[in-house]
Amino acid sequence: MLKFDFTNVFNEKIPNGISENDIENQKDVIYNSINQLKNNIPGFVEVVFNRKWINSVLNIKNFVKSYENLVVVGIGGSALGNIALQNSLRPINWNFLNKKERNGNLRIFVIDNVDPDYVSSILDLIDIKETLFNVISKSGSTAEAMANYLIVRGLLETHGLNPKNHLVFTTDPKKGVLRKIAETEKITTLEIPENVGGRFSVLTPVGLLSAMAAGIDIEAIYEGAKSAYNKTINEDIWNNPSALIALVHYLYYLKGRNISVMMAYSNKLYYLADWYRQLWAESLGKAYSKDNKKINVGQTPVKALGAVDQHSQIQLYNEGPDDKIITFLKTETFERNIKIPHSHIEKELSYLQGQTLSKLLNNELYGTEAALALNGKPSLRITFPKIDEFNVGQFIMYYELATAIAGDLFNVNPYDQPGVELGKKITYALMGRKGFEEYNVTPSNERKE
Numbered sequence: 289m290l291k292f293d294f295t296n297v298f299n300e301k302i303p304n305g306i307s308e309n310d311i312e313n314q315k316d317v318i319y320n321s322i323n324q325l326k327n328n329i330p331g332f333v334e335v336v337f338n339r340k341w342i343n344s345v346l347n348i349k350n351f352v353k354s355y356e357n358l359v360v361v362g363i364g365g366s367a368l369g370n371i372a373l374q375n376s377l378r379p380i381n382w383n384f385l386n387k388k389e390r391n392g393n394l395r396i397f398v399i400d401n402v403d404p405d406y407v408s409s410i411l412d413l414i415d416i417k418e419t420l421f422n423v424i425s426k427s428g429s430t431a432e433a434m435a436n437y438l439i440v441r442g443l444l445e446t447h448g449l450n451p452k453n454h455l456v457f458t459t460d461p462k463k464g465v466l467r468k469i470a471e472t473e474k475i476t477t478l479e480i481p482e483n484v485g486g487r488f489s490v491l492t493p494v495g496l497l498s499a500m501a502a503g504i505d506i507e508a509i510y511e512g513a514k515s516a517y518n519k520t521i522n523e524d525i526w527n528n529p530s531a532l533i534a535l536v537h538y539l540y541y542l543k544g545r546n547i548s549v550m551m552a553y554s555n556k557l558y559y560l561a562d563w564y565r566q567l568w569a570e571s572l573g574k575a576y577s578k579d580n581k582k583i584n585v586g587q588t589p590v591k592a593l594g595a596v597d598q599h600s601q602i603q604l605y606n607e608g609p610d611d612k613i614i615t616f617l618k619t620e621t622f623e624r625n626i627k628i629p630h631s632h633i634e635k636e637l638s639y640l641q642g643q644t645l646s647k648l649l650n651n652e653l654y655g656t657e658a659a660l661a662l663n664g665k666p667s668l669r670i671t672f673p674k675i676d677e678f679n680v681g682q683f684i685m686y687y688e689l690a691t692a693i694a695g696d697l698f699n700v701n702p703y704d705q706p707g708v709e710l711g712k713k714i715t716y717a718l719m720g721r722k723g724f725e726e727y728n729v730t731p732s733n734e735r736k737e
């Protein structure tokens with residue numbers, strides 16, 4: 289069960305800070321929003337109360353487990369959730385372990401970018417005969433995912449392998465080119481529910497297949513997610529993490545804090561911050577309100593890693609402009625621990641010797657948090673008693689719900705992303721795609737490819 293601490297949000301030292309009264313004053317808006325989530329259950333919530341989605345991946349478990357590697361091919365919401373689940377719930381060196389150490393589970397790779405150096409580096413690492421490729425695209429029209437799919441497919445064909453035996457598509461139940469190819473070629477396919485958009489889709493087969501392949505307990509992720517939803521719709525505002533997350537970020541945004549930093553004091557939790565970055569940015573950064581007024585709102589999410597970024601970002605966070613609200617992610621239990629040995633008699637090192645790295649890291653978090661509070665900067669803290677499936681499931685659902693509630697506060701539709709479309713269309717035009725000629729902006733000399 290995650291623990292939330294909002295004490296430093298209400299710190300009196302914060303210039304132009306928010307008070308508990310400010311929260312009370314927003315109760316009606318919040319309860320309206322929560323009633324919506326109760327009466328008109330969003331697709332991303334529906335999935336965790338329906339066994340259909342878990343069953344759909346369990347049905348192909350034997351097929352999947354006959355491979356050594358699973359490579360996810362997808363981008364944005366079709367990749368970031370997978371990366372977050374793998375990094376938080378598997379050891380950091382997972383792909384370097386042998387099959388026995390992995391309990392027979394698969395190594396997991398994600399190809400999201402179309403950087404040829406990056407793509408080659410993964411393809412060089414795997415034995416293609418022992419690899420299953422999970423091509424994920426809700427629309428089936430994303431250039432990066434499709435380009436990487438074509439590369440993978442070409443590679444399978446060059447190796448004389450039957451693509452059908454090495455591919456699983458995860459896509460829209462009806463629409464898109466992947467669905468069409470799957471039907472023609474009888475390729476194994478998993479559905480992404482029609483009413484769940486990319487960045488909200490990690491708890492659909494999008495994230496479930498690679499998680500199951502790595503031996504992650506997907507049922508426990510669902511249990512965590514369900515408990516977060518139940519808490520959100522039943523609890524009053526002060527015991528309601530989703531509502532409080534949405535509200536404190538919104539209220540501080542109104543006071544000029546237009547940057548939301550998520551700083552994880554755990555390498556394993558860092559990728560949850562990356563997942564959050566997409567969710568918060570793409571859902572809330574909008575030009576138009578729900579009633580179509582030009583408003584240009586949004587809070588820029590930034591990820592940071594403790595203690596590393598104490599030596600990179602913290603100077604700015606402490607002394608720079610009053611434009612940030614910071615969320616710390618902490619774990620009480622690390623998978624491993626290391627004791628710092630007594631190797632020297634020098635007094636300067638004695639405070640470290642005999643201590644553990646986990647104690648040092650968590651005290652660095654407390655030190656940073658206290659310094660920020662003394663400098664009048666707001667922060668909140670989310671504690672994972674342990675980084676396990678239940679707690680990660682809770683985290684995901686709390687944040688998806690917080691984003692939905694924040695959508696109401698900002699008065700924007702959190703489920704669309706019109707601002708991404710124009711760049712995509714211009715890229716299509718530059719790549720010579722038929723039907724997009726009107727978007728052809730003449731490339732400058734530097735841009736010509």
Ligand code: PA5
Nearest residue numbers: 364365366425426427430486487
């Ligand atoms: O949240 C979203 O909808 C987007 O970020 C998508 O996930 C991303 O653009 C990839 O889309 P698709 O799954 O259609 O390839």
